[in-house]
Amino acid sequence: MRIVIAEDLLLLRDGLVRMLTDTGHTVVAAVDNAPDLERAVLEHRPDLSIVDVRLPPGFRDEGLRAALSVRRQDPKAPILILSQYVERTYATELLADGNGAIGYLLKDRVTALDEFLDALDRVAAGGTAMDPEVIRQLFARNTRDQRITALTAREREVLALVAQGLSNSAICTELVLAPPSVEKHIGNILTKLDLPPADNTHRRVRAVLEYLNQ
Helix, strand or coil: CEEEEECCCHHHHHHHHHHHHHCCCEEEEEECCHHHHHHHHHHHCCCEEEEECCCCCCCCCHHHHHHHHHHHHCCCCCEEEEECCCCHHHHHHHHCCCCCCEEEEEHHHHHCHHHHHHHHHHHHCCCEEECHHHHHHHHHHCCCCHHHHCCCHHHHHHHHHHHHCCCHHHHHHHHCCCHHHHHHHHHHHHHHCCCCCCCCCCHHHHHHHHHHCC
């Protein structure tokens, strides 16, 4: 996989480069600011970009804004955002176009190598990879929408795993359920969230977005 990294902390940036190189990936560019990120993506057209939310000069949301700019130019460009904290608005903005190929992980997750690499693969393949802690905190806050409250406890569990980017088979393993049960739960979720089969966007991503928007 060809990867661009945008991270201002030298030690973390170099660590990511070494880790990704050692696991068979190619880092085509490693930059420390938002303008260089946009230029690198335009030049290299990578399979995935790993982007810190806060980059120079303001250390606010420059990385996120650069990522959104990249997505406006190429709506399917795979982006994995790294953040120090759970920030709901960022997760929502990233998913807003419904195209998938988006991830949002806390930086601590990088040390869990197998999980981190799996997240890279899912995002590069067009799926999602939301940090479990992000999902846990967002689920704890969201209780207003009647469509959300209509979900059963099991459906909420399934939706949380969908948000993390797990496939149906992985959800089966995680919850010790048979495939028909998982398919039924996902069908119920999509129905309760009013996401009809005719919807031409990524329905699983839309289901997560409906939740995050509450």
